[in-house]
Amino acid sequence: MASIWLTKLLGSCFRRADDVEEKKHDWLLPAHTKFPKGRTLAIVVLDGWGEQIPDQYNAIHVANTPTMDALKKGAPEHWRLIRAHGQAVGLPTDEDMGNSEVGHNALGAGRIFEQGAKLVDSALSTGKLFHGNGFRYIQECFAKGTLHFIGLLSDGGVHSRYDQLQALMKGCAANGARRIRLHVLTDGRDVLDETSFKFVEQLESDLRELRKHGVDALIASGGGRMYVTMDRYENDWNVVKRGWDAQVLGEAPHKFKSALEALTSLKAENPKFNDQYCPPFVIVDHGGKAVGPILDGDAVVTFNFRADRMIMLAKALEYADFNKFDRVRVPRIHYAGMLQYDGELKLPGKYLVSPPEIERTSGEYLAKNGLRTFACSETVKFGHVTFFWNGNRSGLFNDKLETYVEIQSDQGITFNEKPGMKALEIGRKAQDAILSGKYDQVRVNLPNGDMVGHTGDMKATVFGCEAADKAVKMILDAVKKVGGIYLVTADHGNAEDMVKRNPKTGQPLLDKDGNIQILTSHTCAPVPIAIGGPGLIPKVRFRTDLPHAGLANVAATMMNLLGFEAPADYEPSLVEVAN
Ligand SMILES: O=C(O)[C@@H](CO)OP(=O)(O)O
Ligand SMILES: [Mn+2]
Ligand SMILES: [Mn+2]
Structure with a gap:
């Protein structure tokens, strides 16, 4: 009995040594x-x-x-x-x-x-996205909280794609989201400058459709990708801060009743206006109150699939210990990325689609x-x-x-x-x-x-x-x-x-x-x-x-x-x- 046991033990030791040897060999x-x-x-x-x-x-x-x-x-x-x-x-x-x-x-x-664009396409078309852990995590907030989407409003296919956002909004509404707020970043870098107007009109029409179905859906804030939120490799945290103030705190130097009004007025004010550098703005109601700051109990999804320009915001949203700028108020939210953006940092911890x-x-x-x-x-x-x-x-x-x-x-x-x-x-x-x-x-x-x-x-x-x-x-x-x-x-x-x-x-x-x-x-x-x-x-x-x-x-x-x-x-x- 003992010898059989010993043979087995030795056998497994040898096997383990072989495996290690094989692993090492694989790399050589x-x-x-x-x-x-x-x-x-x-x-x-x-x-x-x-x-x-x-x-x-x-x-x-x-x-x-x-x-x-x-x-x-x-x-x-x-x-x-x-x-x-x-x-x-x-x-x-x-x-x-x-x-x-x-x-x-x-x-x-x-x-x-x-790559991300393709993986998101297939997770959306099969509906798999709406059955994963990441989705369930944000879904927990749907009954009582607001669902916020933050990302690049574009069909460039480099960081995001509008048709994916459309499918995501629809799917979330079908799966119980009752209140949706959009924090849009205008592009002009992967698509022609000033196409922001066209994308905002399209989004407004899609949100109207959602409202017809009983979902309280509005654009809450906006700004140009190069000036608001989408910095990368920690070049300039002020960019992320400008976004944070508008998206989370509901504060920005410019306040408008609608995103279209925002773009039209900002362009009229500044001859150098362009989509990439559009200043941050917040949408307010008739009483002047921001329509969609991010609050305790809300869910947040960053819908870009590409990593580099979402990582800094992901850190601000996810890290308890954070000193890159004063967040003023840190809402307790359920946050998921479209993808996990950094495999080593495992950031964010929750995501809707697994990265390549x-x-x-x-x-x-x-x-x-x-x-x-x-x-x-x-x-x-x-x-x-x-x-x-x-x-x-x-x-x-x-x-x-x-x-x-x-x-x-x-x-x-x-x-x-x-x-x-x-x-x-x-x-x-x-x-x-x-x-x-x-x-x-x-x-x-x-x-x-x-x-x-x-x-x-x-x-x-x-x-x-x-x-x-x-x-x-x-x-x-x-x-x-x-x-x-x-x-x-x-x-x-x-x-x-x-x-x-x-x-x-x-x-x-x-x-x-x-x-x-x-x-x-x-x-x-x-x-x-x-x-x-x-x-x-x-x-x-x-x-x-x-x-x-x-x-x-x-x-x-x-x-x-x-x-x-x-x-x-x-x-x-x-x-x-x-x-
Ligand atoms: O600046 C960026 O984010 C992209 C364009 O959207 O350029 P690149 O892929 O060269 O980094
Ligand atoms: Mn390049
Ligand atoms: Mn480039």
Whole structure:
């Protein structure tokens, strides 16, 4: 008896040891038979830098960008285009433009995951959303409290989509919500400027419909996404505070009877009015009382599926211990995010749809294989090369092997005011990291094409692209000095197209006053990828058998360039060594 017991025990010990061994083995990347190890690899992501018709509305084409132009001459062996939008990055359709979250997720994870937009679509269409724990949690407040929705009023599909909000409101009403308040953030960044009017009209009509069915449903507050609530990476907490005051406290410098009146009056008052920077406003009743502050016993849903610009608000709503601004009054609420926005912080704790499970990212593999990584950008893009790159996971995998450096972004300005942004500082930090010999991978994001492109200011965007090009040169020079390798790419298009075009002719579209319609959003354009540097062994070239490759093919490429085979389930590497 005892010996059987002992055999079993020993057996299980051995099995456990085997399992551990297997786990460890899983993480070890085999050495590549052709690509050597030990060459510093610089990875540069030009944010918002796509390939488009080379005309006067293409800021990258107009800009003087000798470094990027020289890389292009390496085509087709060392320069090519890859997909950065639609299904290639896990978005619902090929009509969906790319964005930083899905772009950097794909770059870092080496595989295509169904992204938030798609997961929410399916949770809504199957009705699964209304049966989950997150929904039950907010539902507990429906009988006595108000249900508040806070999010981006847009159909851009980058942070949110209006049809999802519609389905959510309807579903909540059908499942018992009796009082609903909307706290809207106007867009103008993923959609054309001043489309806020159209979205507010649509929302008012949907709320009227709900009221007909006995639901007390109203817009309670509003503000522009870049000035109210949707800051990211803790660049400027004042942005979140402005939103808090309007949404929670029911206080704002501007008070109106309706959201449409708010937009119309604010625009009439200020010739520079635009959707992105609309000041905060509160809707009041005839007695001047805010119609929907967030109170004890209420439920709150942040309906954006994208993470970065919801995390700060999620912290303010969820953390008992919070010192970023004076919340004045902290209501006891049931709060759920559309998704969980940060997998490491488990923030928020309750959510309506489970986020994509982006695991085994390249960053984690590199750390497990002892490679040393340096990642850097300025605040507004810092999380892109860290948090997004690592599958929406904050923090380091290994603090002995990784260094993440954030350069503080300018605060309180629109980036056309200082279009150079911190590109040269990022270039300098990358240079130092490369020359130090302390890192195997040095990874940066250069924000100009995107952040300045979003302002719609052509001249400033041209300047910004030139600054980014200079930073690329600084990095390439350092790579040259240490005999390293570079991989330069982008996460999606933006600066290469500054006007809305007729899809058939490619000519710019005019608005009703005859002015060219400015495009502030991302695009569906492919993006360049270039490799090179003295560390690249002879005869390395891009494969020609992957014409539809996208951002997800970059991680395996990078692992090869570092001397490793990529995991078998990663999208294939773009490079080969010719015979
Ligand atoms: O600024 C943002 O939030 C988006 C556009 O909505 O841009 P990016 O995906 O490049 O971060
Ligand atoms: Mn981007
Ligand atoms: Mn952008």
